[in-house]
Amino acid sequence: MGAVWGAIGLFILWSYWGSLSMLCHRWYNEADYSHGFFVPLFSVLLLWIRRGSFRLEFGIGSTICGAVLILAAGAMRAVSAHYYFQLLDPISLLPLLAGLVLVLGGWPSLAWSWPAIFFLGFMVPLPGFISGSLSHELQRIGTIGSVYILQTVGMPAVAQGNVIWLTEGKIGVVEACSGLRMLNVFVAMCCGAAVLLDRPLWERCLIVISALPIGVAANVLRISVTGILFETVGAEWAERVFHDMAGLLMMPLAILLLGTELYILSKLLLPPVESSVLAMNIGKGTSEEGRRSR
Structure with a gap:
Protein backbone atom coordinates (compact mmCIF):
# COMPACT_ATOMS: atom_id res chain seq x y z
CA MET A 1 0.00 0.00 0.00
CA GLY A 2 2.88 2.37 0.76
CA ALA A 3 4.32 1.86 -2.74
CA VAL A 4 0.91 2.54 -4.27
CA TRP A 5 0.52 5.81 -2.37
CA GLY A 6 4.11 6.77 -3.28
CA ALA A 7 3.44 6.22 -6.98
CA ILE A 8 0.18 8.17 -6.77
CA GLY A 9 1.93 11.01 -4.95
CA LEU A 10 4.59 11.27 -7.66
CA PHE A 11 1.95 11.26 -10.39
CA ILE A 12 -0.04 14.02 -8.64
CA LEU A 13 3.14 16.07 -8.18
CA TRP A 14 3.93 15.73 -11.88
CA SER A 15 0.36 16.50 -12.95
CA TYR A 16 -0.01 19.57 -10.71
CA TRP A 17 3.54 20.86 -11.09
CA GLY A 18 2.45 23.97 -12.98
CA SER A 19 -0.19 24.90 -10.41
CA LEU A 20 2.11 24.20 -7.46
CA SER A 21 4.84 26.34 -9.04
CA MET A 22 2.31 29.16 -9.47
CA LEU A 23 1.31 28.87 -5.80
CA CYS A 24 4.93 28.92 -4.62
CA HIS A 25 5.57 32.01 -6.71
CA ARG A 26 2.62 33.81 -5.11
CA TRP A 27 3.56 32.67 -1.60
CA TYR A 28 7.06 34.05 -2.09
CA ASN A 29 6.06 37.35 -3.70
CA GLU A 30 2.78 38.19 -1.92
CA ALA A 31 3.08 38.77 1.81
CA ASP A 32 -0.65 38.11 2.33
CA TYR A 33 -0.13 34.45 1.43
CA SER A 34 3.38 33.71 2.68
CA HIS A 35 1.86 31.26 5.19
CA GLY A 36 1.15 28.94 2.25
CA PHE A 37 4.58 27.32 2.63
CA PHE A 38 3.55 25.96 6.04
CA VAL A 39 0.09 24.69 5.07
CA PRO A 40 1.19 21.34 3.53
CA LEU A 41 3.52 20.74 6.48
CA PHE A 42 0.69 21.30 8.95
CA SER A 43 -1.56 18.96 6.96
CA VAL A 44 1.05 16.23 7.27
CA LEU A 45 1.27 16.97 11.00
CA LEU A 46 -2.51 16.56 11.30
CA LEU A 47 -2.29 13.14 9.65
CA TRP A 48 0.45 12.11 12.07
CA ILE A 49 -1.43 13.34 15.15
CA ARG A 50 -4.59 11.50 14.04
CA ARG A 51 -2.75 8.32 13.01
CA GLY A 52 -4.49 6.34 15.76
CA SER A 53 -7.81 6.56 13.90
CA PHE A 54 -6.42 5.28 10.59
CA ARG A 55 -7.90 2.06 9.25
CA LEU A 56 -8.85 0.59 5.88
CA GLU A 57 -12.34 -0.57 5.00
CA PHE A 58 -13.02 -1.12 1.33
CA GLY A 59 -16.56 -1.05 -0.05
CA ILE A 60 -18.45 -0.54 -3.29
CA GLY A 61 -20.12 2.61 -1.92
CA SER A 62 -16.86 4.34 -1.10
CA THR A 63 -15.39 3.32 -4.44
CA ILE A 64 -18.27 4.85 -6.37
CA CYS A 65 -18.24 8.07 -4.32
CA GLY A 66 -14.47 8.27 -4.67
CA ALA A 67 -14.70 7.87 -8.44
CA VAL A 68 -17.29 10.68 -8.58
CA LEU A 69 -14.95 13.00 -6.63
CA ILE A 70 -12.03 12.14 -8.92
CA LEU A 71 -14.16 12.88 -11.99
CA ALA A 72 -15.27 16.16 -10.38
CA ALA A 73 -11.61 17.11 -9.88
CA GLY A 74 -10.94 16.35 -13.54
CA ALA A 75 -13.89 18.50 -14.58
CA MET A 76 -12.59 21.37 -12.43
CA ARG A 77 -9.20 21.12 -14.11
CA ALA A 78 -10.84 21.17 -17.54
CA VAL A 79 -12.86 24.29 -16.67
CA SER A 80 -9.72 25.92 -15.26
CA ALA A 81 -7.77 25.29 -18.45
CA HIS A 82 -10.62 26.30 -20.79
CA TYR A 83 -11.52 29.55 -19.01
CA TYR A 84 -7.99 30.26 -17.75
CA PHE A 85 -9.10 30.42 -14.12
CA GLN A 86 -5.77 29.48 -12.56
CA LEU A 87 -6.87 29.10 -8.95
CA LEU A 88 -9.48 26.45 -9.79
CA ASP A 89 -6.76 23.99 -10.78
CA PRO A 90 -5.04 23.76 -7.36
CA ILE A 91 -8.45 23.75 -5.64
CA SER A 92 -9.30 20.59 -7.61
CA LEU A 93 -6.55 18.87 -5.63
CA LEU A 94 -8.89 18.65 -2.62
CA PRO A 95 -11.67 16.53 -4.20
CA LEU A 96 -9.00 14.51 -5.99
CA LEU A 97 -7.27 13.56 -2.73
CA ALA A 98 -10.60 12.87 -1.02
CA GLY A 99 -11.64 10.64 -3.91
CA LEU A 100 -8.37 8.72 -3.90
CA VAL A 101 -8.63 8.15 -0.14
CA LEU A 102 -12.17 6.80 -0.57
CA VAL A 103 -11.19 4.47 -3.39
CA LEU A 104 -8.05 3.12 -1.69
CA GLY A 105 -9.09 3.24 1.96
CA GLY A 106 -12.85 3.62 2.31
CA TRP A 107 -14.88 5.87 4.59
CA PRO A 108 -12.79 5.25 7.75
CA SER A 109 -9.70 6.51 5.92
CA LEU A 110 -11.55 9.63 4.80
CA ALA A 111 -12.73 10.22 8.39
CA TRP A 112 -9.06 10.11 9.41
CA SER A 113 -7.70 12.33 6.64
CA TRP A 114 -10.43 14.90 5.89
CA PRO A 115 -9.11 17.61 8.29
CA ALA A 116 -5.70 17.50 6.58
CA ILE A 117 -7.28 17.57 3.11
CA PHE A 118 -9.58 20.45 4.11
CA PHE A 119 -6.67 22.42 5.57
CA LEU A 120 -4.85 22.28 2.24
CA GLY A 121 -7.45 24.76 0.97
CA PHE A 122 -5.64 27.52 2.89
CA MET A 123 -2.66 27.24 0.57
CA VAL A 124 -4.75 28.62 -2.33
CA PRO A 125 -4.90 32.45 -2.45
CA LEU A 126 -8.26 34.16 -2.52
CA PRO A 127 -9.51 35.25 -5.97
CA LEU A 269 -20.09 26.29 31.19
CA LEU A 270 -19.55 23.08 33.15
CA PRO A 271 -19.06 19.72 31.43
CA PRO A 272 -22.08 17.38 31.55
CA VAL A 273 -22.18 14.88 34.41
CA GLU A 274 -23.02 11.25 33.70
CA SER A 275 -26.38 10.19 35.13
CA SER A 276 -24.86 7.22 36.98
CA VAL A 277 -22.27 9.42 38.70
CA LEU A 278 -24.96 11.96 39.56
CA ALA A 279 -27.22 9.26 41.04
CA MET A 280 -24.30 7.88 43.07
CA ASN A 281 -23.51 11.32 44.52
CA ILE A 282 -27.18 11.92 45.36
CA GLY A 283 -27.43 8.53 47.06
CA LYS A 284 -24.25 9.16 49.00
CA GLY A 285 -25.52 12.52 50.17
CA THR A 286 -28.88 11.03 51.21
CA SER A 287 -27.24 8.26 53.26
CA GLU A 288 -24.98 10.74 55.04
CA GLU A 289 -27.97 12.92 55.94
CA GLY A 290 -29.78 9.82 57.28
CA ARG A 291 -26.86 8.91 59.56
CA ARG A 292 -26.70 12.45 60.88
CA SER A 293 -30.42 12.47 61.68
CA ARG A 294 -30.05 9.24 63.69
Whole structure:
Protein backbone atom coordinates (compact mmCIF):
# COMPACT_ATOMS: atom_id res chain seq x y z
CA MET A 1 0.00 0.00 0.00
CA GLY A 2 2.88 2.37 0.76
CA ALA A 3 4.32 1.86 -2.74
CA VAL A 4 0.91 2.54 -4.27
CA TRP A 5 0.52 5.81 -2.37
CA GLY A 6 4.11 6.77 -3.28
CA ALA A 7 3.44 6.22 -6.98
CA ILE A 8 0.18 8.17 -6.77
CA GLY A 9 1.93 11.01 -4.95
CA LEU A 10 4.59 11.27 -7.66
CA PHE A 11 1.95 11.26 -10.39
CA ILE A 12 -0.04 14.02 -8.64
CA LEU A 13 3.14 16.07 -8.18
CA TRP A 14 3.93 15.73 -11.88
CA SER A 15 0.36 16.50 -12.95
CA TYR A 16 -0.01 19.57 -10.71
CA TRP A 17 3.54 20.86 -11.09
CA GLY A 18 2.45 23.97 -12.98
CA SER A 19 -0.19 24.90 -10.41
CA LEU A 20 2.11 24.20 -7.46
CA SER A 21 4.84 26.34 -9.04
CA MET A 22 2.31 29.16 -9.47
CA LEU A 23 1.31 28.87 -5.80
CA CYS A 24 4.93 28.92 -4.62
CA HIS A 25 5.57 32.01 -6.71
CA ARG A 26 2.62 33.81 -5.11
CA TRP A 27 3.56 32.67 -1.60
CA TYR A 28 7.06 34.05 -2.09
CA ASN A 29 6.06 37.35 -3.70
CA GLU A 30 2.78 38.19 -1.92
CA ALA A 31 3.08 38.77 1.81
CA ASP A 32 -0.65 38.11 2.33
CA TYR A 33 -0.13 34.45 1.43
CA SER A 34 3.38 33.71 2.68
CA HIS A 35 1.86 31.26 5.19
CA GLY A 36 1.15 28.94 2.25
CA PHE A 37 4.58 27.32 2.63
CA PHE A 38 3.55 25.96 6.04
CA VAL A 39 0.09 24.69 5.07
CA PRO A 40 1.19 21.34 3.53
CA LEU A 41 3.52 20.74 6.48
CA PHE A 42 0.69 21.30 8.95
CA SER A 43 -1.56 18.96 6.96
CA VAL A 44 1.05 16.23 7.27
CA LEU A 45 1.27 16.97 11.00
CA LEU A 46 -2.51 16.56 11.30
CA LEU A 47 -2.29 13.14 9.65
CA TRP A 48 0.45 12.11 12.07
CA ILE A 49 -1.43 13.34 15.15
CA ARG A 50 -4.59 11.50 14.04
CA ARG A 51 -2.75 8.32 13.01
CA GLY A 52 -4.49 6.34 15.76
CA SER A 53 -7.81 6.56 13.90
CA PHE A 54 -6.42 5.28 10.59
CA ARG A 55 -7.90 2.06 9.25
CA LEU A 56 -8.85 0.59 5.88
CA GLU A 57 -12.34 -0.57 5.00
CA PHE A 58 -13.02 -1.12 1.33
CA GLY A 59 -16.56 -1.05 -0.05
CA ILE A 60 -18.45 -0.54 -3.29
CA GLY A 61 -20.12 2.61 -1.92
CA SER A 62 -16.86 4.34 -1.10
CA THR A 63 -15.39 3.32 -4.44
CA ILE A 64 -18.27 4.85 -6.37
CA CYS A 65 -18.24 8.07 -4.32
CA GLY A 66 -14.47 8.27 -4.67
CA ALA A 67 -14.70 7.87 -8.44
CA VAL A 68 -17.29 10.68 -8.58
CA LEU A 69 -14.95 13.00 -6.63
CA ILE A 70 -12.03 12.14 -8.92
CA LEU A 71 -14.16 12.88 -11.99
CA ALA A 72 -15.27 16.16 -10.38
CA ALA A 73 -11.61 17.11 -9.88
CA GLY A 74 -10.94 16.35 -13.54
CA ALA A 75 -13.89 18.50 -14.58
CA MET A 76 -12.59 21.37 -12.43
CA ARG A 77 -9.20 21.12 -14.11
CA ALA A 78 -10.84 21.17 -17.54
CA VAL A 79 -12.86 24.29 -16.67
CA SER A 80 -9.72 25.92 -15.26
CA ALA A 81 -7.77 25.29 -18.45
CA HIS A 82 -10.62 26.30 -20.79
CA TYR A 83 -11.52 29.55 -19.01
CA TYR A 84 -7.99 30.26 -17.75
CA PHE A 85 -9.10 30.42 -14.12
CA GLN A 86 -5.77 29.48 -12.56
CA LEU A 87 -6.87 29.10 -8.95
CA LEU A 88 -9.48 26.45 -9.79
CA ASP A 89 -6.76 23.99 -10.78
CA PRO A 90 -5.04 23.76 -7.36
CA ILE A 91 -8.45 23.75 -5.64
CA SER A 92 -9.30 20.59 -7.61
CA LEU A 93 -6.55 18.87 -5.63
CA LEU A 94 -8.89 18.65 -2.62
CA PRO A 95 -11.67 16.53 -4.20
CA LEU A 96 -9.00 14.51 -5.99
CA LEU A 97 -7.27 13.56 -2.73
CA ALA A 98 -10.60 12.87 -1.02
CA GLY A 99 -11.64 10.64 -3.91
CA LEU A 100 -8.37 8.72 -3.90
CA VAL A 101 -8.63 8.15 -0.14
CA LEU A 102 -12.17 6.80 -0.57
CA VAL A 103 -11.19 4.47 -3.39
CA LEU A 104 -8.05 3.12 -1.69
CA GLY A 105 -9.09 3.24 1.96
CA GLY A 106 -12.85 3.62 2.31
CA TRP A 107 -14.88 5.87 4.59
CA PRO A 108 -12.79 5.25 7.75
CA SER A 109 -9.70 6.51 5.92
CA LEU A 110 -11.55 9.63 4.80
CA ALA A 111 -12.73 10.22 8.39
CA TRP A 112 -9.06 10.11 9.41
CA SER A 113 -7.70 12.33 6.64
CA TRP A 114 -10.43 14.90 5.89
CA PRO A 115 -9.11 17.61 8.29
CA ALA A 116 -5.70 17.50 6.58
CA ILE A 117 -7.28 17.57 3.11
CA PHE A 118 -9.58 20.45 4.11
CA PHE A 119 -6.67 22.42 5.57
CA LEU A 120 -4.85 22.28 2.24
CA GLY A 121 -7.45 24.76 0.97
CA PHE A 122 -5.64 27.52 2.89
CA MET A 123 -2.66 27.24 0.57
CA VAL A 124 -4.75 28.62 -2.33
CA PRO A 125 -4.90 32.45 -2.45
CA LEU A 126 -8.26 34.16 -2.52
CA PRO A 127 -9.51 35.25 -5.97
CA GLY A 128 -8.69 38.86 -6.75
CA PHE A 129 -12.26 40.17 -6.61
CA ILE A 130 -12.84 38.56 -3.20
CA SER A 131 -9.51 39.73 -1.83
CA GLY A 132 -10.12 43.28 -3.08
CA SER A 133 -13.62 43.45 -1.63
CA LEU A 134 -12.48 42.09 1.74
CA SER A 135 -9.53 44.45 1.86
CA HIS A 136 -11.74 47.46 1.15
CA GLU A 137 -14.27 46.50 3.81
CA LEU A 138 -11.53 45.78 6.37
CA GLN A 139 -9.99 49.19 5.67
CA ARG A 140 -13.33 50.88 6.29
CA ILE A 141 -14.04 48.91 9.46
CA GLY A 142 -10.53 49.62 10.74
CA THR A 143 -10.93 53.33 10.09
CA ILE A 144 -14.38 53.70 11.69
CA GLY A 145 -13.57 51.47 14.66
CA SER A 146 -10.30 53.26 15.40
CA VAL A 147 -11.90 56.70 15.19
CA TYR A 148 -14.59 55.57 17.63
CA ILE A 149 -11.97 54.33 20.12
CA LEU A 150 -9.85 57.48 19.77
CA GLN A 151 -12.87 59.71 20.35
CA THR A 152 -13.92 57.57 23.31
CA VAL A 153 -10.58 58.08 25.06
CA GLY A 154 -10.87 61.83 24.49
CA MET A 155 -8.66 62.39 21.46
CA PRO A 156 -9.83 64.47 18.47
CA ALA A 157 -10.09 62.18 15.45
CA VAL A 158 -12.09 62.49 12.23
CA ALA A 159 -12.45 59.92 9.46
CA GLN A 160 -12.30 61.11 5.87
CA GLY A 161 -12.50 58.13 3.59
CA ASN A 162 -9.80 55.75 4.84
CA VAL A 163 -7.76 58.55 6.38
CA ILE A 164 -7.88 59.41 10.09
CA TRP A 165 -7.14 63.09 10.77
CA LEU A 166 -5.57 63.98 14.12
CA THR A 167 -4.28 67.23 15.56
CA GLU A 168 -0.67 66.08 15.08
CA GLY A 169 -1.04 64.49 11.66
CA LYS A 170 -2.98 61.87 9.79
CA ILE A 171 -3.05 58.07 9.50
CA GLY A 172 -3.77 56.51 6.12
CA VAL A 173 -5.36 53.07 6.46
CA VAL A 174 -4.14 51.84 3.11
CA GLU A 175 -4.74 48.39 1.62
CA ALA A 176 -1.54 46.99 3.14
CA CYS A 177 -2.82 47.97 6.60
CA SER A 178 -6.27 46.45 6.21
CA GLY A 179 -5.32 43.43 8.34
CA LEU A 180 -6.14 40.93 5.57
CA ARG A 181 -2.68 39.38 5.75
CA MET A 182 -2.95 38.63 9.45
CA LEU A 183 -6.56 37.54 9.06
CA ASN A 184 -5.62 34.91 6.46
CA VAL A 185 -3.07 33.40 8.83
CA PHE A 186 -5.30 33.66 11.90
CA VAL A 187 -8.28 31.93 10.26
CA ALA A 188 -5.99 29.09 9.16
CA MET A 189 -4.59 28.82 12.69
CA CYS A 190 -8.08 28.75 14.22
CA CYS A 191 -9.18 25.97 11.88
CA GLY A 192 -6.09 23.97 12.80
CA ALA A 193 -6.69 24.59 16.51
CA ALA A 194 -10.33 23.53 16.15
CA VAL A 195 -9.15 20.14 14.88
CA LEU A 196 -6.44 19.63 17.50
CA LEU A 197 -8.16 20.92 20.64
CA ASP A 198 -10.06 18.47 22.81
CA ARG A 199 -13.19 20.59 23.06
CA PRO A 200 -16.90 20.02 22.36
CA LEU A 201 -17.93 20.39 18.73
CA TRP A 202 -19.81 23.66 19.33
CA GLU A 203 -16.74 25.22 20.98
CA ARG A 204 -14.55 24.23 18.05
CA CYS A 205 -17.08 25.75 15.66
CA LEU A 206 -17.05 28.91 17.78
CA ILE A 207 -13.25 29.06 17.51
CA VAL A 208 -13.51 29.14 13.71
CA ILE A 209 -16.42 31.63 13.67
CA SER A 210 -14.73 34.02 16.12
CA ALA A 211 -11.53 34.18 14.03
CA LEU A 212 -12.92 36.98 11.84
CA PRO A 213 -14.13 39.37 14.59
CA ILE A 214 -11.00 38.75 16.69
CA GLY A 215 -8.72 39.45 13.73
CA VAL A 216 -10.62 42.65 12.93
CA ALA A 217 -10.49 43.74 16.59
CA ALA A 218 -6.71 43.21 16.68
CA ASN A 219 -6.23 45.45 13.64
CA VAL A 220 -8.54 48.14 15.07
CA LEU A 221 -6.50 48.15 18.30
CA ARG A 222 -3.30 48.44 16.26
CA ILE A 223 -4.55 51.53 14.42
CA SER A 224 -5.95 53.04 17.64
CA VAL A 225 -2.64 52.64 19.47
CA THR A 226 -0.91 54.31 16.54
CA GLY A 227 -3.29 57.27 16.79
CA ILE A 228 -2.67 57.59 20.52
CA LEU A 229 1.10 57.58 19.91
CA PHE A 230 0.67 60.24 17.23
CA GLU A 231 -0.89 62.51 19.83
CA THR A 232 1.47 61.68 22.71
CA VAL A 233 4.99 60.83 21.54
CA GLY A 234 5.07 62.12 17.96
CA ALA A 235 4.71 60.98 14.38
CA GLU A 236 8.10 59.26 14.08
CA TRP A 237 7.45 56.74 16.84
CA ALA A 238 3.87 56.28 15.72
CA GLU A 239 4.91 55.45 12.14
CA ARG A 240 7.49 52.99 13.44
CA VAL A 241 4.91 51.22 15.58
CA PHE A 242 2.27 51.26 12.85
CA HIS A 243 4.41 49.66 10.17
CA ASP A 244 6.84 47.55 12.22
CA MET A 245 6.26 46.64 15.84
CA ALA A 246 2.46 46.70 15.87
CA GLY A 247 2.30 44.51 12.80
CA LEU A 248 4.40 41.88 14.57
CA LEU A 249 2.26 42.12 17.71
CA MET A 250 -1.09 41.68 15.95
CA MET A 251 -0.90 37.87 15.86
CA PRO A 252 0.06 37.43 19.55
CA LEU A 253 -2.71 39.87 20.46
CA ALA A 254 -5.26 37.92 18.41
CA ILE A 255 -4.12 34.65 20.01
CA LEU A 256 -4.42 36.25 23.46
CA LEU A 257 -7.99 37.35 22.68
CA LEU A 258 -8.87 33.85 21.48
CA GLY A 259 -7.35 32.30 24.59
CA THR A 260 -9.35 34.70 26.76
CA GLU A 261 -12.53 33.68 24.96
CA LEU A 262 -11.85 29.98 25.56
CA TYR A 263 -10.98 30.61 29.21
CA ILE A 264 -14.24 32.48 29.78
CA LEU A 265 -16.21 29.68 28.11
CA SER A 266 -14.53 27.06 30.29
CA LYS A 267 -15.54 29.00 33.41
CA LEU A 268 -19.09 29.79 32.33
CA LEU A 269 -20.09 26.29 31.19
CA LEU A 270 -19.55 23.08 33.15
CA PRO A 271 -19.06 19.72 31.43
CA PRO A 272 -22.08 17.38 31.55
CA VAL A 273 -22.18 14.88 34.41
CA GLU A 274 -23.02 11.25 33.70
CA SER A 275 -26.38 10.19 35.13
CA SER A 276 -24.86 7.22 36.98
CA VAL A 277 -22.27 9.42 38.70
CA LEU A 278 -24.96 11.96 39.56
CA ALA A 279 -27.22 9.26 41.04
CA MET A 280 -24.30 7.88 43.07
CA ASN A 281 -23.51 11.32 44.52
CA ILE A 282 -27.18 11.92 45.36
CA GLY A 283 -27.43 8.53 47.06
CA LYS A 284 -24.25 9.16 49.00
CA GLY A 285 -25.52 12.52 50.17
CA THR A 286 -28.88 11.03 51.21
CA SER A 287 -27.24 8.26 53.26
CA GLU A 288 -24.98 10.74 55.04
CA GLU A 289 -27.97 12.92 55.94
CA GLY A 290 -29.78 9.82 57.28
CA ARG A 291 -26.86 8.91 59.56
CA ARG A 292 -26.70 12.45 60.88
CA SER A 293 -30.42 12.47 61.68
CA ARG A 294 -30.05 9.24 63.69
